Amino acid sequence: MKQFLSLVAVCIFSLSAWAQETVAVNTGDLISSEVKNQTVTFRLLAPEAREVWVETDFFEKSRQQTPLGEVEMAGRQRMEKGENGVWSYTVALPAPELHTYCFYVDGVRMLDPSNVYMLRDIATYMNYFLVDGALSENYFVREVPHGTVAKVWYPSPSLGMERRRMMVYTPAGYEEGTKRYPVLYLLHGAGGDENAWSELGRAVQILDNLIAQGKAEPMIVVMPNGNGAQQAVPGEYPNSMYKPSFMNPKTMEGSYEKAFPDIMNFVESHYRTINDKAHRAIAGLSMGGFHSLYISANYPDKFDYVGLFSAAINRESKGENTYIYKNLEEKLATQFAAAPKLYFIAIGNADFLYQDNVEFRQLLDRHGYKYEYAETDGGHEWRNWRKYLNNWLPKLFK
Known part of the structure; x- marks a missing residue:
């Protein structure tokens, strides 16, 4: 069971506006994601993991040489392990847009199994959520x-x-x-x-x-x-x-x-x-x-x-x-x-x-x-x- 839990991610978004309110999804005793006071908190249950990162399209990007030239790559942030094997990372609510994210658990890329909203870009799947505002209202x-x-x-x-x-x-x-x-x-x-x-x-x-x-x-x-x-x-x-x-x-x-x-x-x-x-x-x-x-x-x-x-x-x-x-x-x-x-x-x-x-x-x-x-x-x-x-x-x- 412990090995199974190390690969379970529970993080889902329910964002409909720039509201100063909490939007949370409960999985057992775990609040799997939370938007509060203009912040977003990612949480991941992975008690046996040694290292967990979250990757989004709105973190500061890195640049990498490819056959097409130098291109921007999605940014990552290391999550911190807390009680009961729950990893978390909090960031300011990003600008109005469609935002994508995924997780890396001990180097293995994984999607959020609690978020059914996914997009495929060529051969890569990503979870996504929307932040409302003037730039994204349509x-x-x-x-x-x-x-x-x-x-x-x-x-x-x-x-x-x-x-x-x-x-x-x-x-x-x-x-x-x-x-x-x-x-x-x-x-x-x-x-x-x-x-x-x-x-x-x-x-x-x-x-x-x-x-x-x-x-x-x-x-x-x-x-x-x-x-x-x-x-x-x-x-x-x-x-x-x-x-x-x-x-x-x-x-x-x-x-x-x-x-x-x-x-x-x-x-x-x-x-x-x-x-x-x-x-x-x-x-x-x-x-x-x-x-x-x-x-x-x-x-x-x-x-x-x-x-x-x-x-x-x-x-x-x-x-x-x-x-x-x-x-x-x-x-x-x-x-x-x-x-x-x-x-x-x-x-x-x-x-x-x-x-x-x-x-x-x-x-x-x-x-x-x-x-x-x-x-x-x-x-x-x-x-x-x-x-x-x-x-x-x-x-x-x-």
């Missing part, structure tokens, strides 16, 4: 009309697949009406999939809330799978029970960009869309920003709104689809000659792609191309991408 499910999110299969002859999957958001009232809507194509980053924006990005909650507030136009939002060799999320199509990976085949070598009209053709033939440039937008984070850049440049008559969130910019590729990435300046000249209504670039000042984005903006500046730029604190992380989406959606289709 990340919560509110008492507003809700849109519908469907898992939709479509044919992609350009990729040689009879079935690929994407997530499609239709605004509240779509099923009962006859109105036609503008479309946003919202693209994920490397290692992600068609679930990423709706789960990690809180895109559905953001859309529901902004539309209900009258701040964003009702729109259809298409969230495709940007891995050209996949039909869908790993595990959700035949022979796909493998571990998700950061870089997948047919992602940044032109196949996906070349095949993008397959997605648009399906959407515009199966949904009540307004099929002109003024009512189409495309945006993405990281690799999705890369895709958005080159898709919009190669199809300059398709999108009046382009959003590059922490976008990968530079790419050298070999193979039959290299034309996608060649002559970018010439393609941009054609694209900007058509005067897109909004070309938006956003990135964190600690992002490993920051300098690439500086150089890309310098290219746009040399030619006098009009764009909007937003720079935030932080690095290559979802708290920035949620913020960019929340701030960008009200600018569309005006």
Whole structure:
């Protein structure tokens, strides 16, 4: 029993506001977590453990060299062992956001078994909780009309697949009406999939809330799978029970960009869309920003709104689809000659792609191309991408 208890974590959050109150969960005699007087206390029952750490996205981060360059890593704090083998750590209540955490018990990473709220980022699961406030108010499910999110299969002859999957958001009232809507194509980053924006990005909650507030136009939002060799999320199509990976085949070598009209053709033939440039937008984070850049440049008559969130910019590729990435300046000249209504670039000042984005903006500046730029604190992380989406959606289709 003692060995079993050493691996039992009991820590659950119930945060709904910046309230000066105690929110506690009792497991036997143990208060497993507590929010009191603007603090959060993590507690973990592990009587036989020698060392226990808690890792969160809001602790001070460290920096680590990776094949992608120097990136920020989540911070950890050592928990203190108290009576009856209960480890604890207290910290000031973090800023309004969706916050993630996990534990390390004697070097073994573990989730909180008492918290059913989990997110998968590529191949890593994390528990999460929400702190309400001005910056995160649209990340919560509110008492507003809700849109519908469907898992939709479509044919992609350009990729040689009879079935690929994407997530499609239709605004509240779509099923009962006859109105036609503008479309946003919202693209994920490397290692992600068609679930990423709706789960990690809180895109559905953001859309529901902004539309209900009258701040964003009702729109259809298409969230495709940007891995050209996949039909869908790993595990959700035949022979796909493998571990998700950061870089997948047919992602940044032109196949996906070349095949993008397959997605648009399906959407515009199966949904009540307004099929002109003024009512189409495309945006993405990281690799999705890369895709958005080159898709919009190669199809300059398709999108009046382009959003590059922490976008990968530079790419050298070999193979039959290299034309996608060649002559970018010439393609941009054609694209900007058509005067897109909004070309938006956003990135964190600690992002490993920051300098690439500086150089890309310098290219746009040399030619006098009009764009909007937003720079935030932080690095290559979802708290920035949620913020960019929340701030960008009200600018569309005006």
